[in-house]
C-alpha cells in the first residue's frame with residue numbers, strides 16, 4: 001500500500017526508529033512513506049534482535065525453573081523435557097505477531113509502506129527498487145535515514161560466519177539443536193543474553209572478553225557481581241583474552257585460539273560445537289546514495305548529524321543505530337518521535353541523560369545515568385545508597401533475592417545522578433528511576449514516595465532512603 005505522490009517525509013528503514021517515526025508522522029497528518037527492504041517491519045529489533053532474544057530468554061528461564069526449582073515450591077515437574085523446536089516456534093510466533101501488528105498500525109495511521117531498497121538520489125528524491133524488481137521514485141520534502149545496523153565481526157574480520165557453527169546473534173537465535181558447548185566471543189549485552197539462553201539449556205558456555213570486565217557500560221561493582229552470578233549459573237569467563245583465530249575443523253567442531261592480553265587472561269585453544277561472534281554492530285549506511293547528495297559519515301560509518309538529527313543537507317536527517325549514541329531500540333524510537341515532531345512543529349527533543357539500559361538475563365541488570373566510575377572520573381561528589389534484595393520481603397518470598405539497587409545522588413543537592421539495579425525484574429524496576437531523573441528528582445523525592453507492599457520496587461525506595469539517610473529494612 002504505497003503511492004508515489006509527493007510526500008512530507010520519506011523514512012528509509014522500518015525498524016524501531018523508522019516505523020515509530022512513520023506512525024507519528026501519520027498521526028500528525030503528514031504524508032509519509034516508510035521504505036523497508038526486509039519484507040517485514042520492525043527492523044533488527046523485532047526480527048533478529050530484542051524480541052526473539054527475549055522470547056528465548058523467557059522460555060529458557062521457564063525450562064530452567066521447571067528443572068531446578070519448581071519442586072521447592074511444591075509443584076512437581078517430573079520428566080520435564082526440552083522441545084527445542086517447540087521453543088523456536090514459540091519465538092517465531094512472538095516475532096510474526098508483532099511485525100504483523102506494525103503493518104496494521106501503518107494502515108490505521110495512513111502510513112505508506114514501500115517494500116524495497118531505498119536509495120537517496122537527490123535532496124528530495126528517494127528511488128526505491130521494489131522487492132518485485134520494479135523501480136519507483138518518490139519526491140519528498142524531507143528524508144529520514146533510519147537504516148539501522150548490521151552484524152559486524154569487528155577486528156575479527158577474517159572470521160567466516162556460516163550461521164551454523166560460527167554464528168552471529170542472528171544465527172544464534174535460530175540454531176537447529178542445542179550445542180553441547182558454546183563459545184561466546186564478546187562479553188557485551190548480546191553475548192551475555194544469548195550465552196545465558198544456551199547455558200540454561202545445558203550448553204557448557206564460555207565467554208571470551210578482550211577487556212578486564214563484562215557488560216561494558218554498566219557500573220563496575222554491578223558488572224563484577226553480575227559475573228559472579230553468571231558463574232554460579234555455570235557460565236565460564238576468560239577476561240583480558242584476545243581471540244586470534246576461529247577455525248572450523250574437519251570433525252565439524254570449531255577451534256578458537258586465544259591469547260592473554262592482561263594479568264587474568266588465558267592463552268591456548270578452546271573448542272566448541274558452536275561459536276557466537278558478538279563483538280559489535282556497524283551502521284547500515286552503504287549503498288544508500290549518501291555520496292549522491294554529499295551526506296558524510298564518520299570513521300565508524302555513522303551518518304554525521306547535529307543535535308537536531310540534521311545532516312549537512314537541509315532536507316535530510318538521520319536517527320537510530322545509523323547515528324551516534326547507544327544502539328538501543330528505545331533510543332531509536334525516541335529519536336523517531338523527536339525528528340517528526342521537529343519537522344511538524346519545529347520542536348523535538350531527546351534527553352540522552354535519561355536513557356535506560358537493560359540486560360535481560362536472570363538476574364537482570366538495568367541502569368540509567370552515571371556509573372560510580374564516571375562520577376569519580378568527572379570529579380563529582382556523590383552519595384551512594386545501596387539496598388540488597390535480600391532485605392526485600394517480596395524478593396525473599398519469591399525465593400529470588402539475588403542482587404541490589406544502588407542510588408547515586410549529588411552530595412550537595414541530592415539530585416539523582418544514576419541508578420543501578422541487579423535483580424529479578426530490574427528492567428521494569430528501572431522505569432521509575434528514569435522518570436525521576438527526567439523530572440530532576442532528588443533521592444529524597446523517591447525515598448518519600450509511597451511504594452506498594454510487598455513489591456520489589458520497595459528496594460528502589462530503600463536504596464533512595466540509603467542515599468538520603470538510612471533504609472528501614474537493613
Ligand code: FAD
Nearest residue numbers: 013015016017043044045049050118148320321327328329
Ligand atoms: P534497525 O532495527 O536495524 O532497522 C533498520 C531497518 O532498515 C532494517 O529492517 C533494514 O532492513 C532496513 N534498511 C536498511 N537499509 C535500507 C535501505 N537502503 N532501504 C530500505 N530498508 C533499509 N535493543 C534494545 O533496546 N533492547 C534489547 O533488548 C535489544 N536486544 C537486541 C538483541 C540482539 C540480538 C540485537 C542484534 C540487537 C538488540 N537490540 C536491543 C538493539 C536494537 O535491535 C537496535 O538498537 C534497534 O533495532 C535499532 O533500531 P533502528 O530503527 O535504528 O534500526
